[in-house]
Amino acid sequence: MRRRRKYWLLGLALLLLVALLVPVSGENARAGGLTLLLLAAALSYLSGSHLITKGRLLRSGRGRSLLYAIPISAAALFLLSLLLLSYSGQGWRPFVSLGLAATVLSHFIGRARGRWRQEKKKVPARESALAHEYLDGLSGIEIGGSAHNPVGLKTINIDYTAATDTVYKQAEFEICGKCLRVAIVAQGDELPLFDDSQDFVVTSHGLERLPDPIKALKDWYRVTRKHGYLFMIIPHKERTFDRDRPRTDLAELVHRHRTGECPGSDAHHSVWITEDVVELIDYLGWKLVEAQDVDDKAGNGFTIVVRKDGSADAPPREVGDPATAPS
Numbered sequence: 340m341r342r343r344r345k346y347w348l349l350g351l352a353l354l355l356l357v358a359l360l361v362p363v364s365g366e367n368a369r370a371g372g373l374t375l376l377l378l379a380a381a382l383s384y385l386s387g388s389h390l391i392t393k394g395r396l397l398r399s400g401r402g403r404s405l406l407y408a409i410p411i412s413a414a415a416l417f418l419l420s421l422l423l424l425s426y427s428g429q430g431w432r433p434f435v436s437l438g439l440a441a442t443v444l445s446h447f448i449g450r451a452r453g454r455w456r457q458e459k460k461k462v463p464a465r466e467s468a469l470a471h472e473y474l475d476g477l478s479g480i481e482i483g484g485s486a487h488n489p490v491g492l493k494t495i496n497i498d499y500t501a502a503t504d505t506v507y508k509q510a511e512f513e514i515c516g517k518c519l520r521v522a523i524v525a526q527g528d529e530l531p532l533f534d535d536s537q538d539f540v541v542t543s544h545g546l547e548r549l550p551d552p553i554k555a556l557k558d559w560y561r562v563t564r565k566h567g568y569l570f571m572i573i574p575h576k577e578r579t580f581d582r583d584r585p586r587t588d589l590a591e592l593v594h595r596h597r598t599g600e601c602p603g604s605d606a607h608h609s610v611w612i613t614e615d616v617v618e619l620i621d622y623l624g625w626k627l628v629e630a631q632d633v634d635d636k637a638g639n640g641f642t643i644v645v646r647k648d649g650s651a652d653a654p655p656r657e658v659g660d661p662a663t664a665p666s
């Protein structure tokens with residue numbers, strides 16, 4: 340709807356231009372020139388607003404072209420208005436500073452309005468009381484953090500890319516008008532960090548996005564210090580768009596880890612209910628200290644908290660692996 344209004348405005352500007360270019364003399368030229376100046380200012384306002392609300396979302400071709408088309412049209416209208424005004428008795432010079440001031444001012448008013456609209460869209464995010472209970476006063480890393488769903492802990496954010504045109508960052512920007520800065524670019528299951536260097540690893544809606552969760556978990560466990568925590572909020576199959584997909588069982592996870600094969604390319608590589616991840620943690624021989632169902636953050640998942648104990652580095656128990664099990 341908003342996009343249509345912009346095209347409508349551009350069309351109107353063109354029509355006016357054609358109508359006004361015909362009688363180019365005296366009063367008509369002045370009225371026409373001033374109207375075009377007004378239109379240039381209106382387009383400049385739109386460009387300011389568009390820059391704020393969409394400026395960093397350059398993914399879709401249409402958004403990108405509007406980003407440039409609006410200010411270029413504003414500049415073109417501005418020049419045309421001066422051309423028209425040059426046919427009026429007073430010439431174009433007296434209108435230059437007036438026109439420039441109106442256009443620049445409108446641009447900044449547009450930007451201010453863009454910011455105001457973004458503020459209005461913001462939904463207050465809920466932080467997890469459980470996360471604060473375990474992790475306040477500690478410092479760690481977050482895998483795939485976001486500005487719209489902040490954990491509110493002392494973390495540095497790790498993501499596979501720092502680009503702002505991924506679907507994740509676009510959604511983040513759409514929801515809250517900003518993106519959480521990526522401090523370290525790395526695959527979430529290959530962290531460029533020393534062993535035992537972090538108080539905790541936290542992730543919300545991240546583990547299911549990694550094709551080999553066992554590899555990821557082992558890496559997170561590696562970088563966590565003794566008595567530190569893995570704090571994971573994971574989408575629950577029944578409370579997300581995964582409702583109709585089959586659950587990913589332990590045998591499948593072990594198979595992926597042993598072979599490196601991961602079927603499908605769905606955004607969620609794994610589909611779980613709470614018990615599945617509890618079983619996975621048990622398989623790894625680690626200490627589960629909390630399983631919260633429903634999670635107390637977005638409320639569409641569950642939370643698993645693991646504490647790293649020195650004694651928990653025992654090799655995982657054997658599990659029927661479809662790749663190796665006798666037929």
Ligand SMILES: C[S@@+](CC[C@H](N)C(=O)[O-])C[C@H]1O[C@@H](n2cnc3c(N)ncnc32)[C@H](O)[C@@H]1O
Nearest residue numbers: 483484485488498499507526527543544545548
């Ligand atoms: C669904 S978003 C979750 C955002 C936020 N934590 C939340 O709960 O709303 C998934 C995040 O994980 C990141 N991510 C996806 N695949 C990744 C990978 N292989 N390594 C590191 N981060 C990854 C995405 O870039 C994105 O920031």
